[in-house]
Amino acid sequence: MSAIEGSSPQRPKVALVTGAAGGIGSAIVERLLSRDMHVVAVDSDVESLAELKLRFARGRPLCSVQADVADLLAMRGAVASALAAFGAVDCAVLNAGIEGTVAPIDEYPCEIFAKVMNVNVRGVWCGLQACIPELEKSRGSAVIVSSISGVMGFAGVSAYTASKHAVIGMMRSVALELAPVGVRVNVVAPGFVSTRMTRDLERHLSPDNPQAAHDAAVSRTPLHRYAQPLEIAKVVGFLLSDEASFCAGGVYTIDGGFAT
């Protein structure tokens, strides 16, 4: 386990992860625990959080907080819980996100657009606002989970694409603000990953034959397969670690070559 420069050398790093009960989120929790970090798992879904605790919590330093990421007060509360449980927040993983639906922009329901922007953009904003004071104290690191939809467009997912572009813009600004105090902020941009969200997207794209949507995505991915969630979690873990000490303000695609 790596020590944090400027703080007590023996203390384990504490990471707050949002969307922690989802596909990529739970893989991140698992990965960070396996790297001896203490983890504060934030999710809006109480039942999924309970399952997460059953999977990982036995004797492990995991605490869970039910919160809506787009609620600033709730996120400040999550940070307070982290401080109460582990005494610090060294790392923040802003991962919570929803996919919305699939429809061309001229037919896309406004209320779903608003919901996607609220969770995916305002949620990251509130998570950052809540965590930054602690990250500054610990000279920590944050990773925002965007998507290849943050760097390119896909048919029918205008809300998701706008939201995932937005968090890259947010990261680029906040990375510049926090670099002088030694806090690194980066984005990961996963491609197609085997998760509940991607399966739902396949069903939206091809209701009669989701497998066809899956096969089309695989065939367009140079590595010719989906990622496993752990493959995303490994890169997140790397960016949070001191191995990535000069990585700041970057967009790291993990897409099997899709956006290449």
Added chain:
Amino acid sequence: MSKPARRVALVTGAANGIGKAVVVRLLEAGYAVAAMDRDAVALTDHVASGAREDVVNFVGDAADTGQLADAVRAIDARFGRLDTAIFNAGIAGVSAPLKDYPIDVFDEVMRVNVHGPWHGIQAVTTLMKATGSGSIVLVSSINGVRGFGTFAAYAASKHAVMGLAKTAAIDLARHGIRVNSVHPGLVNTAMMQQVEEQVGAPSIEAARAQFSAFVPLRRYAEPHEIAQVIAFLSGDEASYVTGAGYIVDGGFTTGVPASA
């Protein structure tokens, strides 16, 4: 009623700065223009307004679905067609580190800059679909491709606009509608002056000199230089350009300029 051959444009944020220059430019190019702005005084004081039969002003909020729908209905009634829409209305928000940034200002920046063009696209596509062609230009910023410290809300919003343009381009291609984004750099406008006032330089002139040093062309753009590119993308000269982000920044984002 105008001659059927006259092309018709909608411009939001039309009263000042880039929007005003776009109105002037499109009128020069023979378009009839529907100009929309919240600022009634500036809009009615417009060089191009008054008794002209080829200009119609709408005082209204370009992020409000109802007011956008009213404007489009009025365009249909008055001109019977809509060839191009320029969603230019935008606000800069305030200059503050994300940690301290007022969340109500963040919400307003996202509402005007992202929800605005989203609702705008939905409002105009029906009319454009009727003719089987059209062009939409979204005015983003170099903040849509780069970050600048203390403007995280603006950066998030302008990145989102680029994502919106890409997906809308894909979704609306089947209707013959092209969608592009324009990314102005430093432009001599009232909005830029607001930014200059907030960055802590001893004077506006000093802020300008400081900013201009980052620009290979060593100067700000005049609004008409942005309007020229927008007019180009609006017209048939750009018939194969869709989903593109045209940077108009005097070289700002190209790299590091030679020292003066």
